[in-house]
Amino acid sequence: MISPLLRVVGLTHNFGGLRALEQVTFSVPEGAVFGLIGPNGAGKTTLFNCVTGVFPPSRGDIWLAEVPLTGLPPHAVAALGISRTSQNLRPWRDMTVLENVLVGCHLLGSCGLLGSALRLPACRREERRLRELALQCLERVHLADHAHDLVGELPLGGQRMVELTRALAANPRLLMLDEPAAGLHTRETQDLGDLIASLREQGLTVFLIEHDMSLVMSVCDRVAVLDHGELIAEGTPREVQADRRVLEAYLGGAAE
Amino acid sequence: MSRGWGLVLFAVAALAFGLLVRGPYYLNIAVFICIHGLVALGLGLLMGGAGQISLGHAGFYGLGAYASAILTTRWGVNPWLAMGLGALATGLVAALVGMPTLRLRGHYLAMGTLGLGAIIQIVFNQADQITEGPSGITAIPYLSIAGLPLSTDHRFFFLVWPLLLGAMLLGGNLLDSRLGRALRALGENEGAAAAAGVDVPRAKLAVFVLSAVFASVAGSLYAHYLTYVSPSPFGFAFSIQLLVMVILGGEKSLWGPLVGAGVLTVLHQVLAGAAHQFPFFDGLETVAYGVILVLFLIFRPQGLAAPLRKPVSTSPPGPFPGAEREPVPQASSPAAEIAALPSDGSEPAAPGVKP
Structure with missing residues (x-):
């Protein structure tokens, strides 16, 4: 069992x-x-x-x-x-494909308000690492070419895929x-x-x-x-x- | 990056203005644009970033101004230190109001801050043993740098614009960061952001406190610039003006609030001048703000400085997962599992149970 x-x-x-x-x-x-x-x-x-x-x-x-x-x-x-997608929890349409996946990576980072605003070295490193991870995820689903497109401009199937990629990004x-x-x-x-x-x-x-x-x-x-x-x-x-x-x-x- | 160049351009323009313009009238307006711009920038981060509205930002602005005024005139605290202490205190007040209201979905923060703003102004008026009541506090010392008091419009302008630039840099960094993305995500859909692991109340609280601190610092600058504070500029009317600045300029853009602050500050001067000459113009200002607000909300809700479209990817309009209508070459690699290919006119799915 x-x-x-x-x-x-x-x-x-x-x-x-x-x-x-x-x-x-x-x-x-x-x-x-x-x-x-x-x-x-x-x-x-x-x-x-x-x-x-x-x-x-x-x-x-x-x-x-x-x-x-x-x-x-x-x-x-x-x-x-636990990652989830939903019919109602749509991807963020005003954000790019990459940014959507980066939100999915939220839990893999830890930078807060001050570190982010001041761009402390630790936060810059973290940002680079998250970006790399997100791009890898997008490459795996063949969406890397669309990384900088706004999600709202994608057709439904593409949006669905972004959402799925976002959910998977958190491991x-x-x-x-x-x-x-x-x-x-x-x-x-x-x-x-x-x-x-x-x-x-x-x-x-x-x-x-x-x-x-x-x-x-x-x-x-x-x-x-x-x-x-x-x-x-x-x-x-x-x-x-x-x-x-x-x-x-x-x-x-x-x-x- | 375009944002970086924008800031450089702003710095060059401000520097040129400061070097070329000598008339105190224009410098005075420019100083106020920067001070208002700082408050509006913070409010813009809250509104555009987290999708929350504060109707009491004039109160935070006032807290900063009064903290500076009281600490420096009564206890002889160094003005810079007073500015810092004021920001700290204002941040704490914001946290106290934000903690309960930001746990709830919807515009409870707007109501909470509306009340707070009213209370703050009442305190300014009534606690006359500390605040001198409606007559206000006079003889606030100037800020000084290396022994040079910033006592002229000209000198003060060279303090406020770099400060504003720095604040914009911080705000821009924030929006592009992990927390900034989380904020934009929750502004669009709180449930989805929480499902992605964003601690929604905490993220909203962080940006709310930051925006109150910006307002407080701007208030301190106000106090040390005019060397006089009274309760009237820190009331509900100014909170609404700030709201108009942000909406007019565009809450989604970093530049929007500054543009809005510029337009409204100049408009205020013009209308005040008109009211001086034609008494029936008196009170027209409020009407003008209302009209502007309504017109913008209807015709240009994204504001004057709508965010520039992110460059659309330069890649050829190639195969697209789920692209509808466009015929796209079939993927043959096993990896095509995900890069799902679009409709190719195949037969409808085998009939399944479709409840």
Whole structure:
């Protein structure tokens, strides 16, 4: 049994009287690609937000390896090694591609207000190091030629890639992707799948929400299914696909 | 770098102005442009950098002025030291106000500073045992350098413009740094910045305190230049003027606030002169600021000194991940995994479950 990297135990979240998540328990094994699927409004993004500290869960616990995440603010969760992208957390459109990736490198530096304003030698060195790192990341994804373009001027696929590169720049232990394929073409989606597979080969654990089933089925080792805030199935893609409750959730109970 | 050349150009222009212009009237205006420019620069870093608004910057400006005035006239503190102590105290006050308000998303800082600015001015007026009340503090000593008192407009101008230049250098460095990028990132999207590991409240607090310190130093310069302070210039009206300067010049650009300070300071002189000749012009100034603010917000929200577009990459418009429409050569290397290639007219994806 591979040790779990992310463990979610009895996670419950209410928005006022609305129950968004109800006693959700699962774990993401280290080194796996773990998919989270479910109909719209099932609570997938809420779950991501609870894990990354955007809002503290009403009840339940979350661990990254042995470190409890529950109640930590987002930047502290990021500092522990969780990077995420999201449909709503868009890249910074008024900044260049390079600057976006440099923000992703934020946690790899430490220069503060005075050091930066005075351009102390230590900060200049750090800046050079971060710039080199960011450029390397961009080269790896063939975006180096566009390093100085404003992100807002890129097409959607390019922006998505910048966001992904930004998330990877921090060297995370766990990469969380919220619908990375939304709005991509077939071909881009295939390339995204290849990328995720290659990240897995490098040992990165990936946790993704995705609606594109062909992508989920091709890249995920395990899949969990949320419906109305409850975990209704978890297993290999094949197991989940054959699960009766999953079919019912998607097809409105008319599955035969 | 273009910013570096801009600063050199500014230095040359200021030097030439200082050497050629002798009339105290113009030098006086130039000194005030620099002093206002310093306050506006700090406010611009806060507004353009962190996307936060302060409605009490005149208060920080006043704190610096009164700290210098009180420390030098009552306790005979050296003016330079008084300037430093004033900046320290103002920074502390800003931190106290910023800590609770900057934890919240939205414009709570604006409300907090609005209140603070009002309180500060009330204290200036009422605590007359220390501040001399509405009549103000007189006989503030001049700053001096190596025994030379900066008692003329001319000498003082040669103090303020290099100081302003230095502050712009600091501000420019900051914007291009790790913290500056974090600030710009959170100004555009706090959630995304936090997800990238930026401690959002702390970053906002840092730039807010810095901007209050800039205002305080400018206030000290004011006090030692005029050698007289009274509560009236440090009220809400001036906070609004500062806001207009930043918006008029452009909050996203380092030069914007200075340009705005220049325009508004000159405009103030013109309108004050007009009001002197035609009494019905009195009070028109406030109306003019309101009109300027509205017009700029509607027609040119980026301000007069909109940031120059970063040079678009000189690389050929080559293959682009996700470029839509443009047909692009197919990548054949295995590395093409990421440099995803754009639509090539392939068939739609195999139908998946699309909830």
